[in-house]
Amino acid sequence: MSDLNEALSKIKQIRFQVARDTQFRGYGPASIAASGMIALLTAACQTYWMRGSADFIEFAGVWVSVAFVSVALVAVQMSVRARRAHLGFAMEMIQSAVEQFLPALVVGVLLTAVVIHTAADEAWMLPGLWQLLFSLGVFASCRFLPRQTFAVGVWYLVTGLTSLMLASGTHALLPWAMGIPFGVGQLLVAAIMRYGFENSLEEA
Numbered sequence: 001m002s003d004l005n006e007a008l009s010k011i012k013q014i015r016f017q018v019a020r021d022t023q024f025r026g027y028g029p030a031s032i033a034a035s036g037m038i039a040l041l042t043a044a045c046q047t048y049w050m051r052g053s054a055d056f057i058e059f060a061g062v063w064v065s066v067a068f069v070s071v072a073l074v075a076v077q078m079s080v081r082a083r084r085a086h087l088g089f090a091m092e093m094i095q096s097a098v099e100q101f102l103p104a105l106v107v108g109v110l111l112t113a114v115v116i117h118t119a120a121d122e123a124w125m126l127p128g129l130w131q132l133l134f135s136l137g138v139f140a141s142c143r144f145l146p147r148q149t150f151a152v153g154v155w156y157l158v159t160g161l162t163s164l165m166l167a168s169g170t171h172a173l174l175p176w177a178m179g180i181p182f183g184v185g186q187l188l189v190a191a192i193m194r195y196g197f198e199n200s201l202e203e204a
Helices: 002-020 028-051 058-084 087-118 118-143 149-170 176-203
Strands: none
Touching: 028 058, 028 118, 028 176, 058 087, 058 118, 087 118, 118 176, 149 176
């Protein structure tokens, strides 16, 4: 029985290793592009609704809701595409993809909670910090995605630093400081998911 368990354990390890070394084709361009459009639309609507208001709880609540909707859209399409593209390795591929991005998401949630409870006056920094953390998640995922994905990580890095610099003087919460980075960033990812894999196959 112990030999059987050991064999099963080794097979599981091999499957996860194969998953880690294989390009992940589960991300769907449609859901990612939709999340980008939602971010741009939200920024436009919030700019009208806020009208100079700087209530961070309301500001953050809107964008957290947008994040949940976007993640749900991407997760649904990812599950369907991964099962079709990776056949018997779908669950391992999905787990490997989630593992790359999860640390950045968890740190973002914890950082937000700490800032709100201990340094609420510095909450203006969070949009820029969210983008920097997102860039780390993208960079971590680059190894099993088309190489053009690296440019998306650079985009979020630059926009995060720019957001911090622009808000440092006024400490204002600007909807477009979220809408443009994430809207354009997600549309870039969608384009890469649509055309990047095709280019990589041709080069191979």
